[in-house]
Amino acid sequence: MSAVRTVLGDVPPGELGVCDAHDHLFFGCPRMPGQELSSAAAARAELTAFREQGGGAVVQWTPYGLGRRAADLPPLSRETGVHVVAATGLHQAVHYDEDTLKGLRGRLADVFVSELTEGIGTSGVRAGLVKVAGGFHALDAHARWTMTAAAEAHHATGATIAVHLELGTGALDVLDLLCGELGVPPQHVVLGHLNRSPDLVPHRQAAESGCYPAFDGPSHAHHATDWRMPDAVRALADAGFGDRLLLGADTTTAAARSVGGGPGMPHLLRRVRPRLLRAVGEDLVARVLTQNPGRAFAVRWPV
Template sequence: MRAGLVKVAGGFHALDAHARWTMTAAAEAHHATGVTIAVHLELGTGALDVLDLLCGQLGVPPQRVVLGHLNRSPDLVLHRQAAESGCCLAFDGPSHAHHATDWRMPDAVRALADAGFGDRLLLGADTTTAAARSVGGGPGMPYLLRRVRPRLVRAVGEDLVARVLTQNPGRAFAAEWR
């Protein structure tokens, strides 16, 4: 059995020694296997530090890095800077009422798509299985497809939403096992 991805967590606004250690191990795993590294950004922060470490110092190709939970920090400038690196941007966790998610996410997706980064966008529900409710008790994947998808279609069009839900994750998580 082979892993489909390696997931690590960053720190809040910065990377502590533990996050640097686990990301170094994730980079080693990537170099040995070719799998994508998915990064939990604490409240959506620290993305640029993660990219500096993984892609800059540790040599992981940016297209093999997925930055998660960007919806939790609706900083459009930061989103664009991260997208410029070539990494994938995951807006995962809609309907968490205590985060700036549903009502700001379409604007962030539209801004990134308008800037030419539509091929780097991913959408998720912060769950472990298709039927699961999201971490923290949110409604999970059914809500994503039933409520968030139509809202995104209105904001950016069916074509882009279809790519965000199919082609982009297919490319981001494609196995490059070594």
């Protein structure tokens, strides 16, 4: 039977409840000094605030080497009653120093598989997805390397591959590589940040592949404004892809957390959900927040 691999163990997909399909409890990047998500107390407060809005599950996309704090995730999940899914994977090269990347050469797929099946470091927490990233309208050598390793890990474990699309671009190139060249079934691919590039044509082309399009994170000033997102969701739903759509909040800095004065995880349910209810109706919003994430992240895990 397929299950979602949470930090407290595998659960049936129908038990996730309302799901934030892309977010971060912990995250730290050398490019953003002083903006790390590193406080367990703040993470607990954020999960509690999300739970108070009706949230039931959070999928953390923080990959290898960016401050996942995997050992802190199980107690946070138990204390707040929110399911948490952890990630393995690798972000864009700019997020790492050269020594880290050199140390992963020749063994990246093995690292991903180990973290999916045995655990992250000494924490014993097993990852439930592989997160990788594309570039702006292109795939560089680093993206091809990480996606090739992610595909190997998928073929070994069945794990879903979640892709950061830089400013929402490059979706078709990602699908050509992962699903075309590397043989990953599109129903095991999640494309993140499509809201940041509100071009309905590649949205439709990507959805036609069978992947899961994700609209995740409030817009920044230089991104597509939030008011266009409901139209994009409605267009895909009207085209018959309502059972594939995902939503997430993608909190990446301490200032963006609700406990830090930003929108944070609760924004997804306090503000995005009502906006979508007006645009597409209760049935579709319920599917997007509850049923679709279970299907997107549930696989038949190896023992």
